[in-house]
Amino acid sequence: KAGVTQTPRYLIKTRGQQVTLSCSPISGHRSVSWYQQTPGQGLQFLFEYFSETQRNKGNFPGRFSGRQFSNSRSEMNVSTLELGDSALYLCASSKRSGVYSYEQYFGPGTRLTVT
Amino acid sequence: AQSVTQLDSQVPVFEEAPVELRCNYSSSVSVYLFWYVQYPNQGLQLLLKYLSGSTLVKGINGFEAEFNKSQTSFHLRKPSVHISDTAEYFCAVSERSNFGNEKLTFGTGTRLTIIP
Numbered sequence: 170k171a172g173v174t175q176t177p178r179y180l181i182k183t184r185g186q187q188v189t190l191s192c193s194p195i196s197g198h199r200s201v202s203w204y205q206q207t208p209g210q211g212l213q214f215l216f217e218y219f220s221e222t223q224r225n226k227g228n229f230p231g232r233f234s235g236r237q238f239s240n241s242r243s244e245m246n247v248s249t250l251e252l253g254d255s256a257l258y259l260c261a262s263s264k265r266s267g268v269y270s271y272e273q274y275f276g277p278g279t280r281l282t283v284t
Numbered sequence: 285a286q287s288v289t290q291l292d293s294q295v296p297v298f299e300e301a302p303v304e305l306r307c308n309y310s311s312s313v314s315v316y317l318f319w320y321v322q323y324p325n326q327g328l329q330l331l332l333k334y335l336s337g338s339t340l341v342k343g344i345n346g347f348e349a350e351f352n353k354s355q356t357s358f359h360l361r362k363p364s365v366h367i368s369d370t371a372e373y374f375c376a377v378s379e380r381s382n383f384g385n386e387k388l389t390f391g392t393g394t395r396l397t398i399i400p
Contacts, residue, residue, distance in 0.1 A: 173327070202386050212374065212390035225387050259327055263386055273386065275320075275327035 171195065173262050173276035181282045187248040190279045194241050194262030200224075201243040202273060203235060206257040215258075218243055247281075255283045286311035286377050290391035297365050298399045305360040305394045307349075307375030314380040317358040318388065319349055322372045331373075334358060345369070370398045 174193045182188050194201050202225075203215040214227040218237035235245045241262075247254055257280050261273040289308045297303045309315060316335050320328040332343025339351040349360045358375060375391040 200386050202388075204388075211392045212376075212388075214387045214389070217386045219386075227387070261328075261386075272330060272333065273388065275329070277325075277327045 173260055173274050175258075175260050175276040175279050177279060178277065179280045179282075181284060182250050183284055184250055184252060186250050187246065188250060188281060190245045190247075190258055190260075190281070192243045192245070192260030192262075192276060194243070194260075195274055198262035198264055198274070199241050200263045201237055201241065202261045202263075203243070203245050204259040204261065205229075206259060206278070207255070212259075215245070250283045252283050254281065256281060286313075286315060286379060286389050288375050288377055288389055288391035290375055290394050292394050293392065294395045294397065296397045296399055299367060300364050302363050303361065303365050303369075303396065305373050305375075305396065307358045307360065307391060309356050309358065309375070309377045311356075311377060311379065315377040316380060317349075317351060318376040318378075319343065319347070319358070319360050320374045320376060320390075321345075322374065322393075324371075328374065331360070365396075365398050367398050367400060369396060371396060 176191045200219045202217040204212050206212045217225040221237045232248045237243045257278040259278045260276045263273045287310045318333045319331040321331050322328050331347050332341050334341050334351045342348045347362050372393045372395050374393045376388040378388050
């Protein structure tokens with residue numbers, strides 16, 4: 170079974186630009202969550218999508234947004250990039266069936282560098 | 285809101301020695317508990333999880349953890365480490381919810397270095 174895939178793996182952007190990251194979950198998984206990992210703040214939850222609906226959101230500014238498609242693939246968008254947005258962005262998928270789902274499978278991440 | 289504390293940022297251990305990585309959590313509601321491992325330039329891999337039942341849980345690669353509700357701890361142990369265990373380890377919690385909750389709150393991580 171293929172794992173969670175994220176594209177691109179590496180990205181360099183300039184301050185003020187916007188960026189879109191993509192995540193394809195494991196086949197059959199309907200929940201996709203996004204996390205930001207930085208040396209200073211560690212791993213922080215961005216948001217979760219389930220059945221094309223945002224179910225939970227972390228404490229990030231509105232510049233961070235996401236969506237999920239009918240095939241469960243998800244995209245994350247960051248507008249007006251700031252230097253502090255440089256991070257490893259991790260996507261995780263889970264089976265999430267109703268209220269029960271406890272195991273998240275992580276992708277390799279997208280390394281975003283903002284210059 | 286919940287929080288996770290991993291007091292040890294770095295733990296050096298000789299090969300074949302035992303290791304314990306400490307994790308304490310704080311939450312006003314019941315939680316599920318997890319340990320993840322991250323190898324360089326990779327994502328996170330689940331080592332083990334505690335949902336309910338037996339407080340001693342066994343995971344992959346010979347790791348185990350014990351849930352202690354009174355001490356709000358979930359320490360990770362391995363009786364004999366190998367060079368390949370060199371990685372960063374993260375403890376995480378998620379709140380039990382009647383509506384489902386995928387949000388994980390992570391600790392700051394413990395870098396385990398195995399000394400040959």
